[in-house]
Amino acid sequence: MFGKRKISLLAVGLALIAAPAMAGSLVASNCAGCHQSDGDTLWGTILPGSQTDTTVELTTGKDVWKVRYDKKSILESFSNARELPDETAIAVTFKAEGVGRAYAEEISYKSSYDFHxxxxxxxxSKVAQLLEKSPAEGNYMIVDARGYDNFIExxxxNAVLIPYYEYQDFKDRMPADKNTLIVAYCRGFT
Amino acid sequence: MSPHFARVAKEVYGYKNVKYMVAGHMTWQSGINAYYTEPEFLKMAQDENLAHILVDLRSPDKAAKEHIKGAVSFPAGDNLEDAARALSKALSKKQKKSARIIYYSDDPEVAERFHLTMRANYVEDGYILNGGIAAWKTKGYPVASGPMGDKITYEGKTTLPGAMTIPDFEKIARSIPDDTVVVDVRSPSEWSKTGIVPGALLIPIDTMNRRWSEVPKEKKIIVHCAAGNRALQVWRGLKDKGYQNVSWVDGKLDKFSKDILKNGLYGKP
Structure with missing residues (x-):
């Protein structure tokens, strides 16, 4: 529980090495399905550990942008980047301030409500039907997205524990096949 | 929590077929469905004197040879219905309504069918020990031998370790004493939706990994969220990090007096 920091730090290191210094791309590939760049907006995810009181780094998968914000920036439904978890999908309306650097006029993020x-x-009843087959036979995975103490109780x-708040540390439990049906549950919709 | 995970699985990791079960585990558990508990929990229940009834469904010979300490013997035998009836006769009305009953066998199908029979006919809750006695032993937990009874006792605490009730939390939240820190581990969107306890330290659980040091070690810590699940996890994390005086609020914030929650930094409620 909350004890796998080594793994997340390693992931940060890899992301930094993988990202070229020159920032060019504005939209992460996973965002590109729904969002196209208008030239003023960055779409991507928060680079783990980059949240500070004045900056946050956004990765598009290809490039990393260091985004500065201040009291004049509009922050939608949060007050400080440190309140946002690693890898949160964010959109930044920006002004470029040099290579890979931007000032945020507005930052918004997707909360779980947007996915409801x-x-x-x-x-x-569909889940009960699924459970008649084994996960291998049915190509499914039931994910308990709560935490360790909830899970053991x-x-x-066939449920597999992947706490939603530290999923980065449990990545290795996810199936290799991206078409596997993933069914997540928790206490109820929160 | 699960919608959040589902979104991440889809949008960050690129899984194409992602769903979440809105009903959640509580609705699942309240139906006639298989529900599993882990050996780690049973061990904790023993160590912390948490009230439970442990039922060994194997043959009397096997059970006498080796069983989990504290278990009572109700062999499932050839006729599951008869065996379930025998167990129900040994349970009091109150136990049938609210006791934490845990079954184990060495045949997972027997344990599951027995649990479902009990749930359908006699009791309102129940758990199957995942992996049975074999999994228990794999964890290195002790077994006992010798004759077993069928007389059921149900003694011990019924609340989980560190749990604080909503009424007790309300008393503190109305005016947080100097030696106490309330930590709210919900997300920013929830803070703005319901308001916050004035003076609470606001750290969303999914940012906690980088912010443990903001929680003062020398104070009494009370962790709360919307329903108790997240607070329990952070309670565990703080205990593991050596915090001495920590509780978590076990209950729904809906039940909390609305006049205590204030806007704080966050717009309405």
Whole structure:
């Protein structure tokens, strides 16, 4: 529990090495499905550990942008970048301040509420049907997104623990096949 | 929590087929469904004197030879329905309603069917020990031998270690004493939605890994979230880090007096 810092630090290191110093791309590939750049907005995820009181680094997968913010920046539903978890998907309306550097006029992020859509939901009876087969036979994975103490007290059959708040440390539990049906559950919608 | 994970799995890691079960584990558990507990929890229940009833479903011979300490013997035998009826007769009305009952066998299917029979006919809760006695032994936990009884006792605490009730938390939250720090581990969007306890230290659980040091070690710490799950995890993290005086609020913030929660830094409620 909260004890795997080595792994996250290593991930930070790799991300830094992998990212070239020159920043050019504005949209991360996973965001590009829905968002196109208008030239004024960066779309990407927060580089782990980069959150400070005045800056946050955004990676598009290809490039890293160091984004500065201050009291005049509009922060949507948060007050300080340190409140946002690593790898949060964010959008930054920006002014360029040199290579790979930007000033944020506005930063917004996606909360779990934005993902609460019918398409993303599975019913309990469907889950019960899935459980009639083994995860290997049915190509599914049940993820208990709560924490260790909740999980050991009680969990669904075949469930695998991946606490939502430290998923970076549990990446290795995810299946290699990106088409595997992933079913997450917690206490109920929160 | 699970929508958050589902979003990350899809948008950050690129999984194409991601869903989440809105109903959650509580609704699952309240239906007639298989529900598993881990050996680590049973060990903690023994060590912390947490009330539970442990039922060994194997044959009397096997059970006498080797069983988990504190278990009672109710062999499932050839007729599961009869065995379930025998166990139900040994349970009091109150135990049937609220006791934490844990079953184990060396055949997972027997344990699951027995649990479902009990749930469908007699009791309102129940757990299957994941992996049975074999998993228990794999963890290095001790086994006992000798004759076992079928007389059921249900003694000990019924609240989890470190748990604080909502009414107790309310008393403190109305005016936080100098020696106490309240830590709110919800997310910024929840803070703005419901308001915050004035003076609370605001650290979302998913940023906690980098912010432990902001929680003062010499004070009494009370961790709260919206329903108790996240607070329990942070409680565990603080205990592991050597914090002495920590509690977590076990209950829903909905039940909390609305007049205590204030806007703080965050717009409405």
């Amino acid at each position: 859509q019918l398409d993303n939901v599975i019913t309990m 009680g969990h669904l059959p």
